[in-house]
Amino acid sequence: MERAAFERLALEHLDAVYRLAMHLTRNPEEADDLVQDVYARAFRPKAIATFEDRSGDGSGGMRAWLFTITHNVFYTRIKKKAREPQAVGEFFAESTDGPLPDEPPPAWDRAGFDWEHVDAGLKKAVEDLKPEFREVLLMWGVDGLKYREIAEILGVPIGTVMSRLHRARKTLADRLTSDPEAVENLGLDGLSGKNNGESGVHR
Amino acid sequence: MSEPTSHNPSSGMPDAGSGPDPLPIASLLRAAADDELSTEDRARLDAHLRKHPEDDARIEFERRLRTHCAGAMQTPPAPAALREKILAIAASAGELSGESGRDTNDDVLADRIAERSRIARATHFGGRSRALVGVAAAVLLLVAGYSLFSQVIGTPSPAGPQTAGVGNGFSLANFFATEHDRCTKVPERTDKFTVADLSRTPDAFARILGQVPAIPDFQAAGMVFRDMGECHVPGDGRSVHLRLETDGSACREGISVSLFIQQGRASVIPEDESRPLALMRCSDGMKSTIYAWYAGGMSYFLVSEQTACERLREAAGLGEPIASRGAHR
Numbered sequence: 233m234e235r236a237a238f239e240r241l242a243l244e245h246l247d248a249v250y251r252l253a254m255h256l257t258r259n260p261e262e263a264d265d266l267v268q269d270v271y272a273r274a275f276r277p278k279a280i281a282t283f284e285d286r287s288g289d290g291s292g293g294m295r296a297w298l299f300t301i302t303h304n305v306f307y308t309r310i311k312k313k314a315r316e317p318q319a320v321g322e323f324f325a326e327s328t329d330g331p332l333p334d335e336p337p338p339a340w341d342r343a344g345f346d347w348e349h350v351d352a353g354l355k356k357a358v359e360d361l362k363p364e365f366r367e368v369l370l371m372w373g374v375d376g377l378k379y380r381e382i383a384e385i386l387g388v389p390i391g392t393v394m395s396r397l398h399r400a401r402k403t404l405a406d407r408l409t410s411d412p413e414a415v416e417n418l419g420l421d422g423l424s425g426k427n428n429g430e431s432g433v434h435r
Numbered sequence: 436m437s438e439p440t441s442h443n444p445s446s447g448m449p450d451a452g453s454g455p456d457p458l459p460i461a462s463l464l465r466a467a468a469d470d471e472l473s474t475e476d477r478a479r480l481d482a483h484l485r486k487h488p489e490d491d492a493r494i495e496f497e498r499r500l501r502t503h504c505a506g507a508m509q510t511p512p513a514p515a516a517l518r519e520k521i522l523a524i525a526a527s528a529g530e531l532s533g534e535s536g537r538d539t540n541d542d543v544l545a546d547r548i549a550e551r552s553r554i555a556r557a558t559h560f561g562g563r564s565r566a567l568v569g570v571a572a573a574v575l576l577l578v579a580g581y582s583l584f585s586q587v588i589g590t591p592s593p594a595g596p597q598t599a600g601v602g603n604g605f606s607l608a609n610f611f612a613t614e615h616d617r618c619t620k621v622p623e624r625t626d627k628f629t630v631a632d633l634s635r636t637p638d639a640f641a642r643i644l645g646q647v648p649a650i651p652d653f654q655a656a657g658m659v660f661r662d663m664g665e666c667h668v669p670g671d672g673r674s675v676h677l678r679l680e681t682d683g684s685a686c687r688e689g690i691s692v693s694l695f696i697q698q699g700r701a702s703v704i705p706e707d708e709s710r711p712l713a714l715m716r717c718s719d720g721m722k723s724t725i726y727a728w729y730a731g732g733m734s735y736f737l738v739s740e741q742t743a744c745e746r747l748r749e750a751a752g753l754g755e756p757i758a759s760r761g762a763h764r
Contacts, residue, residue, distance in 0.1 A: 236609060239525045246521060250513035264517050271521045275528035355507040373504035379471055398462060401500060
């Protein structure tokens with residue numbers, strides 16, 4: 233691909249890359265810095281050639297490719313700086329083998345679920361997630377990527393993506409229903425006592 | 436029932452031993468909400484929903500959760516300043532990539548692109564970043580910067596000014612034309628223009644550039660001042676971007692004109708040349724004329740349609756531009 237066309241295409245995804253950087257770093261200055269490093273790598277001649285190869289066999293789009301670089305640069309930085317060694321260790325050692333609880337679906341009356349008042353609580357719950365969960369949630373929720381695409385970007389098995397999504401969504405659902413005030417606001421009264429062991433998940 | 440350990444991409448089912456394990460019900464419902472079910476999973480889901488029709492609501496819940504996640508995770512668009520820095524990085528990468536055919540490998544180029552990017556950050560960032568990288572930036576500027584800018588791309592070739600720095604001009608032309616287009620056509624991304632009052636520009640110039648540049652008499656050229664703000668022209672010096680507009684007295688009304696001013700001499704401008712250098716850039720059917728010149732320790736880049744550029748060049752008392760070069764697409 234011609235460099236100028238490549239640059240134009242890459243810049244079309246700047247907002248998406250910035251959004252991912254913001255959710256990974258949770259700091260505008262760090263996100264700014266991360267995005268610059270991502271594009272400095274993306275604009276290398278060999279990188280452009282690599283992208284041509286990937287796009288040639290239909291295995292990768294520009295956004296996914298930039299996400300891969302963003303992910304790699306972010307976690308490389310974390311490893312180098314040893315800012316959060318526990319989190320990194322957990323991230324890289326995460327096993328997809330362990331069984332996850334197959335929690336029964338909640339059975340409240342969703343007709344009474346007041347989504348209009350959910351977003352603020354949801355935002356806070358998302359912010360409290362670990363970066364690796366936020367990252368998967370973002371690609372799934374905002375960018376609409378399929379499990380397989382996310383797995384390719386992160387370089388992990390699809391099962392790991394499903395596992396992280398499972399945990400992230402369950403955490404969010406729990407948070408939305410565990411706050412008594414939120415339950416009241418959301419019209420979920422009367423569900424307490426029906427919990428079968430899955431926090432915030434009812435049947 | 437356990438969570439799948441891996442996933443068969445073709446079927447959407449997990450892999451396990453001799454065949455895929457069925458998805459747990461919760462995962463099945465989530466996968467249904469995500470449109471990630473295989474044919475077999477879909478049949479299982481239908482069977483399950485016949486027995487437990489109330490679980491249909493769970494699928495709807497998961498769909499709505501996804502929608503609301505998307506809303507909750509939205510962030511503002513990338514700041515205009517960041518977009519400029521990325522354009523500057525692209526310009527740097529374009530310039531440095533010209534070396535790849537010589538003695539420089541791709542990794543070295545990547546380091547240099549990153550170095551230039553860091554120099555720009557050290558130059559433009561205030562507060563904490565500036566304090567932290569000040570010493571490093573000085574070293575980079577002295578050691579790497581000089582060799583990069585002077586030896587690699589900044590020195591005119593023996594063939595003369597008409598061929599000197601063509602690659603550099605190509606990249607700069609792209610930067611200025613893109614930035615000019617963006618700032619005149621996408622109003623919501625113009626938050627960098629912090630000074631809209633002409634009387635406040637001297638203070639802004641002094642603060643950003645360290646001196647007040649010699650602005651061409653744009654009013655004589657039939658133009659009015661719109662606004663200005665700091666920007667990030669590729670290179671070492673700090674820079675500003677002024678937006679002007681034709682008032683119809685000299686040429687067609689409403690033509691947008693950009694004037695970028697950067698500290699120091701841009702490498703694209705030959706040292707022995709007082710006439711403006713013309714850089715042309717055509718892309719997507721649009722043509723931008725860019726005049727570049729150096730005066731009083733500052734580099735000036737005028738971007739607009741040919742007629743408007745000519746008017747301002749004449750008003751500034753600049754000579755005829757030297758032969759055009761730059762980017763034609």
